[in-house]
Amino acid sequence: MELNNKNVSTHTHTHTLYKGDCLEIMKDIPDGSVDLVVTDPPYGIDLKPQRENGKFKNTKVKNDDNLKWLPIFTEELYRITKNVACVFCGWQNIDKFKMEFEKRFIVKNILIWNKDWFGMGNNYRPNYELILLLCKTNVKTKSNNKSNILTYRRKSPQKMTHSCEKPVILLEDLITELSNENDTILDTFMGTGSCGEATIRNNRKFIGIELDDTYFEIAKNRIEDTYNELNNTETI
Ligand SMILES: C[S@@+](CC[C@H](N)C(=O)[O-])C[C@H]1O[C@@H](n2cnc3c(N)ncnc32)[C@H](O)[C@@H]1O
Numbered sequence: 334m335e336l337n338n339k340n341v342s343t344h345t346h347t348h349t350l351y352k353g354d355c356l357e358i359m360k361d362i363p364d365g366s367v368d369l370v371v372t373d374p375p376y377g378i379d380l381k382p383q384r385e386n387g388k389f390k391n392t393k394v395k396n397d398d399n400l401k402w403l404p405i406f407t408e409e410l411y412r413i414t415k416n417v418a419c420v421f422c423g424w425q426n427i428d429k430f431k432m433e434f435e436k437r438f439i440v441k442n443i444l445i446w447n448k449d450w451f452g453m454g455n456n457y458r459p460n461y462e463l464i465l466l467l468c469k470t471n472v473k474t475k476s477n478n479k480s481n482i483l484t485y486r487r488k489s490p491q492k493m494t495h496s497c498e499k500p501v502i503l504l505e506d507l508i509t510e511l512s513n514e515n516d517t518i519l520d521t522f523m524g525t526g527s528c529g530e531a532t533i534r535n536n537r538k539f540i541g542i543e544l545d546d547t548y549f550e551i552a553k554n555r556i557e558d559t560y561n562e563l564n565n566t567e568t569i
Contacts, residue, residue, distance in 0.1 A: 343553055362409075368512050370518070372522050374406070392496055416469050485500050
């Protein structure tokens with residue numbers, strides 16, 4: 334894919350990483366050029382993490398205090414996606430996400446990620462997040478009898494570098510069910526690069542965008558480490 338390389342921070346034959354605002358950077362991605370989008374945006378809930386060990390206390394996710402980005406994002410997402418997109422969401426704003434996406438996409442399903450591990454809280458402690466499965470025409474999973482509940486234990490807070498980090502195995506499930514080898518997968522809100530790791534471990538090409546300098550560096554190192562690990566293995 335030919336990309337305008339303004340803002341490109343890293344480019345190899347497996348991954349292209351951009352540091353910046355995805356609403357701007359998506360404008361440079363050609364129409365219908367992305368085979369699958371898997372992304373985990375800020376949920377618009379002004380999350381104030383209170384993790385067990387206090388590690389993420391006082392950390393905030395950029396743009397988590399508003400959903401002003403959602404309409405422009407939806408337009409750009411529709412334009413650049415060939416057919417399918419998976420967008421994570423919390424229960425709090427699922428109505429707003431769904432209504433916005435329905436202006437363009439078919440909302441084919443709302444998957445549940447069962448985290449198999451309670452988060453902090455008092456009553457009905459949080460144990461799931463949602464994934465909107467969007468398409469332009471239809472979606473076909475590779476497996477025949479695929480449940481819409483995906484159960485993968487979340488990483489322990491001690492091992493996480495982002496308060497919203499997703500397990501690679503969950504992202505691998507989405508990517509392998511919904512795309513083919515050598516396809517291009519895009520994550521517009523890359524965080525620590527878990528989707529990038531899942532993508533290149535499964536022989537797909539990755540485009541990642543992240544606004545925050547610190548998370549961008551974490552993602553870049555993680556994806557490069559994965560790339561080097563896989564390349565070394567291949568040459569042994
Ligand atoms: C929920 S987190 C993603 C976490 C990621 N799934 C992981 O496993 O590490 C959302 C990320 O989007 C980033 N972000 C917020 N607004 C953005 C924007 N306009 N463009 C690009 N990244 C943005 C935040 O800095 C944050 O790291």
